[in-house]
Amino acid sequence: MARLRPANGGFERSAANSKIGRVTTVRNGLVRMARAWRALDVEQRRAAVAAVALLLTMFLPWYEKNVVVGTDLATDSVSAFGDVSFIEAAIFLVTLGVLLLLFYRAEQRAFHLPGGDGTVIFGAGAWAAFLLFWRVFDRPDVGDAGATVGIQWGFFLAFMAAGALAFVGFRLRTSHQVAEPTRAQDPTTKVEPTPLPTRREIPAAGQRRRRRPAGPDAPTEIAGQLSFEESQQQDDPPTERR
Numbered sequence: 001m002a003r004l005r006p007a008n009g010g011f012e013r014s015a016a017n018s019k020i021g022r023v024t025t026v027r028n029g030l031v032r033m034a035r036a037w038r039a040l041d042v043e044q045r046r047a048a049v050a051a052v053a054l055l056l057t058m059f060l061p062w063y064e065k066n067v068v069v070g071t072d073l074a075t076d077s078v079s080a081f082g083d084v085s086f087i088e089a090a091i092f093l094v095t096l097g098v099l100l101l102l103f104y105r106a107e108q109r110a111f112h113l114p115g116g117d118g119t120v121i122f123g124a125g126a127w128a129a130f131l132l133f134w135r136v137f138d139r140p141d142v143g144d145a146g147a148t149v150g151i152q153w154g155f156f157l158a159f160m161a162a163g164a165l166a167f168v169g170f171r172l173r174t175s176h177q178v179a180e181p182t183r184a185q186d187p188t189t190k191v192e193p194t195p196l197p198t199r200r201e202i203p204a205a206g207q208r209r210r211r212r213p214a215g216p217d218a219p220t221e222i223a224g225q226l227s228f229e230e231s232q233q234q235d236d237p238p239t240e241r242r
Contacts, residue, residue: 036106043175044102047121047168051098054128054161058092060154063140067147077152083140087131091158094124098165118173125166132159 040048061077068074080088098121105117113120132155139149 032107033103036103039106039108040102043168043172044105047165047172048099048102050125050161050165050168051095051102054091054158054165055095055099057154057158057161058088060157061152062155062158064150064152065147066150078140079154080158085140087135087138091128091131091162094128098124116173118169118171118175120169122166122169122173125162125164125169128162129159129166132162 037045037048058080060079062080063078063083065076065078066073067076080091101113101117101120104111135155136151139151
């Protein structure tokens with residue numbers, strides 16, 4: 001009796017298709033980002049660079065943790081994601097919001113923001129700078145007795161990136177060189193089809209009124225007098241249908 005081998009061809013085929021789908025998704029995303037970068041204005045590109053720089057500084061050392069262990073001093077560097085609080089989360093969300101705003105503007109998405117894009121970007125940079133300034137006085141808790149927390153060089157780079165983002169947003173707000181896309185330029189706008197013109201109702205052949213002959217040979221029409229054809233139509237009795 002022959003042994004039945006498990007059919008693994010279907011699983012391998014589905015795994016290959018899923019891998020191809022992931023590669024295609026990543027490639028399409030990279031193509032969209034490259035196309036969006038080319039479509040941005042100079043000031044918009046500067047705002048994108050400042051936002052990306054602020055996001056990358058969150059992976060750098062922000063804080064320095066010093067703990068006394070016996071007679072030695074142990075030092076450890078902590079990034080922004082090493083001690084996440086409201087301040088770090090707010091800066092992260094503000095940075096992503098600016099990048100999404102610029103990405104959708106590059107794709108000609110039509111939506112209006114209060115004060116314009118420059119005001120929003122300026123507010124985002126100023127808010128991030130204020131949060132970083134507040135973090136200098138309200139440093140994170142380390143949870144160890146006798147431990148102290150200092151500021152590292154990555155924190156200062158983040159403060160500079162936030163200031164640069166606010167400065168570029170102010171330039172966008174005052175220059176008015178970048179106009180918001182219109183609804184017609186938005187590729188996601190749905191255009192309703194134009195309804196077809198309604199056809200006029202054509203009267204039946206029996207309901208058409210005969211046109212009177214015109215010219216010198218036309219019979220003279222007297223007010224209140226019926227023509228021969230109209231009087232004949234009224235005198236003829238209606239025929240019954242069988």
